[in-house]
Amino acid sequence: MINTLSILIPTYNNVCVELVKSLQAQASLLYSSSDSLSLSSHFEYEILVADDGSTDERTIEGNRIINTLPHCRYIERKENVGRAAIRNFLAREAKYTWLLFIDSNMNVISHQYLANYLKEKESDVVYGGYQIKRDAETRERLKYNLRYIFESAGTQNGNHLQRQANPYADFHTSNFIVKRSILLKHPFDERFSHYGYEDVLWGKNLKDNHIPILHVDNPLGYEHFIGNMSFLYKTEESLRTLYQFRNELQGYSKIIDYAHKLKRWHLYPPCQYLFPLLSLSIKARLTGNKPSIFMFNIYKLLYYIHLDI
Template identity: 30%
Template sequence: MISILIPTYNYNVLPLVQEIYSQIKLTGTKFEIIVIEDGSPKNENTSTNEKINEIENCYFERNDTNRGRTKTRLLLSQKAKYNWLLFLDADVIPVTKNFIEKYISLIDHEQKVIVGGYQYKESTATQESILRYSYGKNVEEKKVTYRNSKPYQYIFSGNILLNKDVFLENNYIGDTIYYGMDVYFSYQLFLNKIKVEHIDNPIYHLGLETNEIFFNKSLDAVTTKKVYLSKLKDIDKINSLIKYYNLLKKYNLEKVIAIGFKITEPFLKRMIFKKNPSLFCFNLYRLGFICQ
């Protein structure tokens, strides 16, 4: 028995629901698919997504206001009636036709988290979204052996199976909307010694943000790391950016880096937004930004 939970914002999620539905029906497993639209303006996507309610055991609801993905995932989990939760992002599609079957075969009584992984289609790499594609291809799309060597550093909420109790006990429950809270969730799993198992069961990430939007969201995530996460005990073992930031602080070098960042910021930005984005400069930019 499994609850498949999908938060969305202004995205046509019907093709994903139809694919998941067709796969899970073949398994004979009891299921539900719940989609919550997080307060986006009503438009053509809303009308299309409402057709989800016409599919057996599938439900589409809307938040009246935007509550953020973290809060929406919490609402989804509270509505779920089964003890195993599969969270998927709205802008993804399974790579294989046995995607659901593979997850269901791993359901047992163990308290654990199972992460399927990401893949990126070259066909999605337009010049307007090349930064997001490059980051995903080089940072998120990792072999399962590599992810299992660093299990808490590669937890992405867009393709993850876990026990309901594990989610509720480790998810951020505050009312403040922070961006980039997957790191907090990973940190809680690390602290509580919850088993994390990475498997080869990826989804294609299709809905790539434009370069400017992804860049700005990344800086929002850096702000979250500095304001909310950087002082947590042993957080360095979960996130490399915080690790280097705290190391610089330890030796009183963050002000020096901030000055250097102010000087080099225009150059770094040009390198990040060029035709072939420099992820090295992107990482330097984020380090300078967190020091600033």
């Protein structure tokens, strides 16, 4: 059972004060009433937020209030080092045995969120998942938002049993707990300085070292959906990362698998030829009022293949 916890939140150009307040409120209750969890000793915690070189001064100023909250610290870093390096930095800064990593754009949806993790003792790495709102009002408001449509199609994110069936491939860094000693021994690969896939390679690293991942039903909420064009740019950046590390990520990406099939079927050159002809019309569809997951998947595959020129 866990009785010391470092809650670690990397952030970039995002005010996450409300997330920190929610976590601090739950942690303070556990801190003052540890006996309710039958802990052998008093529960200790800290919340560290590391700003990864944000460029928005209003965001930085907004997050400074975190320093006024008990057991909380906001660390301002001038240089953007990327999603892998900032997590390794937070792990080194942490002082407790267990680390809980949370993305700054998530929100707490359960009053028992921290308590649920404190009861876990079956694995050195535990992933809680995330879920999105699916009520009628949200679906109507975001019916043309590509990111929302994409997340809605990923039903395994909210189903821990489906995730456990493929535990290493269905792992994300948005909400997981890990022993500090594990992460210090197996840090995130800091070659991943751009967006995407650092979590996938870390999951592969755990598998290669026979470290199990336990998937549980302890989600955070995800409610911040960027616009279609911004999401497409992020997707393209992640595909460039995927291509850069394609050898290490063999077997951990459906896009790589499909690309290999097309190459075996001698369809690679036609796809490379088609991309510049079709990309603008597909992007117009994806950023317009009728985005399609099917067309999104086609675009990703064609974009990835066109990188191999």
